[in-house]
Amino acid sequence: MRYFHVDAFAQTPFTGNPAGVCPLDAFPPAGLMQQIAAENHLAETAFIVPRPETTAEYDIRWFTPTVEIDLCGHATLAAAHVLFTHLGFAEKQVTFHSQSGPLRVAREADGRLTLDFPSRPPQELAAHPTGLADGLRATPLHVLAARDLLVVFSTEADVLALRTDYARIAALEYVGVIATAPGSHGIDFVSRFFAPRVGVPEDPVTGSAHSTLIPYWARKLGKTELRARQISPRGGDLWCRLREGGRVDISGYAVTYAAGELRVGAELL
Known part of the structure; x- marks a missing residue:
């Protein structure tokens, strides 16, 4: 399983908020995603899967070390950064479909990424x-x-x-x-x-x-x-x-800290 560790809302490593990103062809069982997030021990790990018959839309799910959550900004920013920077994503905007509805991330001319998120007035x-x-x-x-x-x-x-x-x-x-x-x-x-x-x-x-x-x-x-x-x-x-x-x-920068593979046995997928 490919894996990226990205510092979001950061321009240099060791600042901002670290997130894990796993690009997949299909979601594995939720229990396995939770185990991966617990093993990563970052605030959130994002799992993204491309939607069929489109090149600019993905499904996204986020897990803390203990639970799945309904909305996460920094791991969404990190997922978009991985697509734009490492996976050859050529569009100017990507749409992630989530528990909180569609979330769009646009790439700005200065390198910032802009999240289009719901407003939740208190x-x-x-x-x-x-x-x-x-x-x-x-x-x-x-x-x-x-x-x-x-x-x-x-x-x-x-x-x-x-x-x-x-x-x-x-x-x-x-x-x-x-x-x-x-x-x-x-x-x-x-x-x-x-x-x-x-x-x-x-x-x-x-x-x-x-x-x-x-x-x-x-x-x-x-x-x-x-x-x-x-x-x-x-x-x-x-x-x-x-x-x-x-x-x-919500706009910010992101920087990749590490890229590699997670060695998860095929019998768990």
Whole structure:
């Protein structure tokens, strides 16, 4: 099985968010894909299969080390990078069909890749979920919710200072917790993302979280073009746009760290 290790939302190795990408002719059993993702031990491994009678459309599935998930940005960016860079994909745009509907990735002139993703605006909660403040070891200014919880702080320093209790965060009934604050020096907002509930204690750069961050900050700042930075230890930069029709654009670079083969016995396929 061919395999690529790609650092997404990165221009140099050892930054951004590493993802595994397995291009296949057909999906193997889900249990095997889960075992591969657990063995890779990256935040996500993407599996892609070409759709018949088309050259520009693929099916995509994503697995963390513990579960299959419904939306992943950085591994989709990584999958598009593999197609464009290593597999001779000649079109300017690829469409991935997923549990979250069609997701398009376009190749820009400057080398960036742009994800066309659903917008998931958060709604403010009347009360903070039980255990949230203990899990964060901090009290946010605002708490909102979409698929993930969105917790808003005053400053970037507040977000950097978070030392979360992963067990308490995992007990919350949300996929993950996005911590965010205004940015500075040309960055509109910063974030971190914690998802121990699905096997990812802290994700380095989270494309899917920006489906919620972009509509929130676009409304807050009164602008549709935004620069973002995820301030995890690895870190990554994103170019963001809120579009009409309930969609967002999330752009970034990607770099291949490794390419090779997974030696999976034929009897498991």
